[in-house]
Amino acid sequence: MxxxxxxxxxxxxxxxxxxxxxxxxxxxxxxxxxxxxxxxxxxxxxxxxxxxxxxxxxxxxxxxxxxxxxxASISRTEVEGLLLPLRVHIEQFAIAEGLALFDADTFEDFGRVLVEMERAIYNKDINAFNEADMRFHAIIVDGCPTDSARSIWDSIHPRIRMHFAMQTGRTGALSEFLEDHKRLVDVFRTGDVAASREAIAAHIIGTNEPHLGLLDESA
Amino acid sequence: MxxxxxxxxxxxxxxxxxxxxxxxxxxxxxxxxxxxxxxxxxxxxxxxxxxxxxxxxxxxxxxxxxxxxxxASISRTEVEGLLLPLRVHIEQFAIAEGLALFDADTFEDFGRVLVEMERAIYNKDINAFNEADMRFHAIIVDGCPTDSARSIWDSIHPRIRMHFAMQTGRTGALSEFLEDHKRLVDVFRTGDVAASREAIAAHIIGTNEPHLGLLDESA
DNA sequence: TAACGGTCGATTGTCGACAATCTGACTATA
DNA sequence: TATAGTCAGATTGTCGACAATCGACCGTTA
Structure with missing residues (x-):
């Protein structure tokens, strides 16, 4: 049970x-x-x-x-200038504190999430993919012994997701996105803290790059 | 009214x-x-x-x-590794977005807080001083048009204060602390964003440095 | 004796009702 | 007409009571 x-x-x-x-x-x-x-x-x-x-x-x-x-409505300035950098710092901290504690169970969890992502891609279900993405990063944050990392992350992450949920179209890049997560897990497996911190930062900033197709809507 | x-x-x-x-x-x-x-x-x-x-x-x-x-109880790792860096980033962001909007009223607010600090020092009232310190930084964060800066700051700052409230003794350094704030306001007056961001970071990290005198234990 | 199970007080989770407040429409009046 | 005052409906703020759950105590029983 x-x-x-x-x-x-x-x-x-x-x-x-x-x-x-x-x-x-x-x-x-x-x-x-x-x-x-x-x-x-x-x-x-x-x-x-x-x-x-x-x-x-x-x-x-x-x-x-x-x-x-x-x-609420989220502004681009808020996300790119404030929320994303904060999120990067939180996840880097979580890795610094928690990477050494990653065990077989942890990597099983990562594996399950990667499967979810594949299924979401197969079903072309963006919301499901984003759910999985959320869980992926939650594993990282939860892996750290400092509980407040998760609680602060919880109060920041939803707004970021909301922002990108507005810009619906990044369907095509999903499989590339999945590969990115797989590479992350590979880096984690090496146990190299510095490399992992570097990778997570590149991942968060890179995949959330301004770009893909956004068109503004003012209300 | x-x-x-x-x-x-x-x-x-x-x-x-x-x-x-x-x-x-x-x-x-x-x-x-x-x-x-x-x-x-x-x-x-x-x-x-x-x-x-x-x-x-x-x-x-x-x-x-x-x-x-x-x-709750706060750990030193949590404060120094997570909360303080996040706070630095938030206040730097607030300055980047808001410094240009600082007006006469804003500087009057700073002035009032500095007076509060002086009074607190005169009365040797550490709690009052910390209250004033809190208000000082709240002015900065509120000066920025992105509301969420304040709300995130609110969810981070109390824990930092709590941590340092535990280490009661930095009474002697209070007047030095006041001077630090005065210098900050002077930098803000120049309107130089880069210099202000630099100054606020040095201020936060510097004044919260592990150490000054945490020697006393009068309960 | 030690393990099991039931009872009871303390505390939190949930609910429905009343009070305070806001908004917009209507009326009276100059 | 334009303005101020009043009223009614909708919505949030607050309250006291009931239900669910926990933890400890206590008796039973092998």
Whole structure:
């Protein structure tokens, strides 16, 4: 019996709403009403409020007292100037602290995620691929004994994903993207911390390069 | 009339608890019970729960489902390897984006904070000094048009303060610390972004250097 | 004695209802 | 007409109560 974790409604709802936002089912600036969500998911408003608080602190929604909340919009400056560099630093730190602790289980986890990616490519399911990408990096961050690395990462990563989710088209490059992850794992296997830190930075900056086709939308 | 902001109980309570934790009134690993806080501050548990959620996402307390919460403890590795570098990057970003927008009002704000510092030194009130230090850097982060800079900064900075609050003794160096801030403002006045970024990095890393006198243990 | 199982108090998770506040529309009045 | 005042609906802020869960205590039993 694997996990059997007890997960609060708040956390489940947060995961679900995050998924909807990142999948584009809830667009930026769209209004979010507590009671509506409570009715839709059959939970109380208290749960919804705690969920919204989490998403707000993660920067995915913005709420103003007595007025309401809406899905946040992310600017390119914010992502490229602030969030991506922070993310690079977090993952480099996690590697510095955690690479030596990577064991067979860890690499099995990586393997499973790589399989997920292949399946996502086969199904041409971008959201599934992004989910897998997220899990891949989560393994890295979780591999480090300093718990707060993960919690800070959690509060930064969703916005980055949201930004790139807007620019939908990088379908063609997915298999190249998969190869990139495979090469990363190979570097990790060597146990070389410096090389791994270098590789993860290149990976994050490189694959998120401005580029592919983005067209701006001002609202 | 200045602000007249409407502040929710949740936010007021969060500020108060943060203050208590940072002042050492609540020590790491001490247990925190929702109902007790609700009674003590005359609010409902719902408010307390939302407050605790905020503090948890800011890394100041740790809570496990159905078991309870306790005040977090911060490791030196976490602060020096992760939090401080992240903070440096955030403030550098804020300067890059916001320095050009600093106006007379901004420098008046800096001036007021410097006065607070002087008063704190005169009163030998370390907590007051740290409060002022916090406000000083908050001005920088708020000066930047990208709102999320502040929200991320909020989720990182308290833990750094908590760490150094543990090492109580740097009383003697306070006036030197004040001078450091004055020099920073002078650099900002020149409007030189590169120099300002350099200065803020040196300031943060330098003044948080391991060491000055952590010699005393007056509890 | 040591292992098993049940009971009970303490604490957190969830809920529905009431209070405070915002927004927009409507009316009265100069 | 334009402006100020008032009202009603919608939405968030807060509250007290009930349900679920945990941990410790305690008796039973082999």
């Amino acid at each position: 694997g996990k059997l974790e007890r997960i609060s409604m708040k956390d489940r709802l947060a995961t679900e709403l995050r998924r909807k936002i990142l999948a584009g089912d809830l667009s930026p600036h769209s209004r979010v009403v507590e009671q509506d969500l409570a009715d839709e998911y059959g939970v109380s408003r208290a749960v919804v409020r705690e969920t919204m608080l989490v998403l707000e602190l993660q920067g995915l929604i913005i709420s103003t007292p007595y007025k309401g909340s809406e899905v | 200045g602000k007249l902001e409407r502040i929710s109980m949740k936010d007021r309570l969060a500020t108060e608890l943060r203050r208590k934790i940072l002042a050492g009134d609540l020590s790491p690993h001490s247990r925190v019970v929702e109902q007790d806080l609700a009674d003590e501050y005359g609010v409902s548990r719902a408010v307390v729960r939302e407050t605790m959620l905020v503090l948890e996402l800011q890394g100041l307390i740790i809570s496990t489902p159905y078991k309870g919460s306790e005040v």
